[in-house]
Amino acid sequence: xxxxxxxxxxxxxxxxxxxxxxxxxxxxxxxxxxxxxxxxxxxxxxxxxxxxxxxxxxxxxxxxxxxxxxxxxxxxxxxxxxxxxxxxxxxxxxxxxxxxxxxxxxxxxxxxxxxxxxxxxxxxxxxxxxxxxxxxxxxxxxxxxxxxxxxxxxxxxxxxxxxxxxxxxxxxxxxxxxxxxxxxxxxxxxxxxxxxxxxxxxxxxxxxxxxxxxxxxxxxxxxxxxxxxxxxxxxxxxxxxxxxxxxxxxxxxxxxxxxxxxxxxxxxxxxxxxxxxxxxxxxxxxxxxxxxxxxxxxxxxxxxxxxxxxxxxxxxxxxxxxxxxxxxxxxxxxxxxx
Ligand SMILES: Nc1nc2c(ncn2[C@@H]2O[C@H](COP(=O)(O)OP(=O)(O)O)[C@@H](O)[C@H]2O)c(=O)[nH]1
Ligand SMILES: [Mg+2]
Numbered sequence: 001x002x003x004x005x006x007x008x009x010x011x012x013x014x015x016x017x018x019x020x021x022x023x024x025x026x027x028x029x030x031x032x033x034x035x036x037x038x039x040x041x042x043x044x045x046x047x048x049x050x051x052x053x054x055x056x057x058x059x060x061x062x063x064x065x066x067x068x069x070x071x072x073x074x075x076x077x078x079x080x081x082x083x084x085x086x087x088x089x090x091x092x093x094x095x096x097x098x099x100x101x102x103x104x105x106x107x108x109x110x111x112x113x114x115x116x117x118x119x120x121x122x123x124x125x126x127x128x129x130x131x132x133x134x135x136x137x138x139x140x141x142x143x144x145x146x147x148x149x150x151x152x153x154x155x156x157x158x159x160x161x162x163x164x165x166x167x168x169x170x171x172x173x174x175x176x177x178x179x180x181x182x183x184x185x186x187x188x189x190x191x192x193x194x195x196x197x198x199x200x201x202x203x204x205x206x207x208x209x210x211x212x213x214x215x216x217x218x219x220x221x222x223x224x225x226x227x228x229x230x231x232x233x234x235x236x237x238x239x240x241x242x243x244x245x246x247x248x249x250x251x252x253x254x255x256x257x258x259x260x261x262x263x264x265x266x267x268x269x270x271x272x273x274x275x276x277x278x279x280x281x282x283x284x285x286x287x288x289x290x291x292x293x294x295x296x297x298x299x300x301x302x303x304x305x306x307x308x309x310x311x312x313x314x315x316x317x318x319x320x321x322x323x324x325x326x327x328x329x330x331x332x333x334x335x336x337x338x
């Protein structure tokens with residue numbers, strides 16, 4: 001069977017120098033055709049195309065170094081993108097955005113945005129995030145690792161690429177290394193079907209003309225301008241936030257002072273009221289004592305009056321008895337005289 005009849009997969013490898021593009025290319029090809037660079041320096045900016053048969057498929061890989069190096073001026077990045085696309089025999093079936101697990105910065109997100117600006121809207125349907133250094137995960141899924149970093153700019157990229165990702169450990173030897181590749185080819189097959197079997201064709205890169213280069217640079221500059229505007233906006237927001245915080249602190253102090261004053265006033269009022277209540281109850285208790293004393297005096301007087309009345313009654317009775325006896329005696333004397 002000639003390579004024309006075989007199932008074909010075309011990969012474009014993008015990513016920062018040292019992220020593991022060449023090593024991943026070799027893992028996918030099943031042989032070391034790219035030079036893996038231990039010095040972490042992009043030796044050449046030239047795109048390299050390597051092809052091999054692996055897992056019964058014809059695999060073409062274009063390694064495009066330097067594109068994600070943040071120090072590169074926009075014109076150079078634009079030229080590299082043109083070079084990468086024009087060096088492929090046909091557009092890529094999958095664009096591998098190669099990222100070393102555990103290292104992703106806002107700066108890299110900026111480069112990703114620039115790349116998107118250079119291509120067209122369809123590009124995200126062809127993107128697959130490749131996380132190298134899978135040996136660091138220790139059996140955990142990359143999703144689990146990202147969940148622990150909810151603010152990572154990588155989450156935005158992952159979401160844009162429909163959560164398509166592949167974790168690779170390029171240190172594995174065969175057959176382990178090739179078990180991973182089987183999984184990758186399965187995922188790419190699904191992507192090809194989802195993309196209607198069409199490889200990625202960016203209409204801008206059919207011809208490589210100076211006017212095109214100009215347009216690309218303009219696109220990149222517009223991303224720069226957006227970023228600058230974003231930064232200004234963030235600065236304005238930050239300064240507003242600072243002002244708000246100062247105002248809030250002043251208001252908090254004022255409020256605390258007012259609360260203290262009000263509390264002191266309330267405490268003074270409470271003390272004065274308590275004093276009044278104490279005075280009133282002291283007065284009340286004095287009055288109660290005096291009423292009790294008066295009542296006891298009245299009771300004594302009443303008892304004395306009752307005693308006097310009884311004495312008077314007794315004396316009256318005695319007088320009456322004496323009077324009656326005297327009258328009887330007189331009556332008896334009169335009767336004797338008669
Ligand atoms: N431990 C480990 N090292 C890796 C892995 N992939 C790449 N490397 C190492 O990372 C360094 C850079 O890799 P390379 O493929 O040259 O990166 P490139 O600049 O993107 O092409 C090399 O030393 C590789 O051996 C991986 O999955 N695990
Ligand atoms: Mg390389």
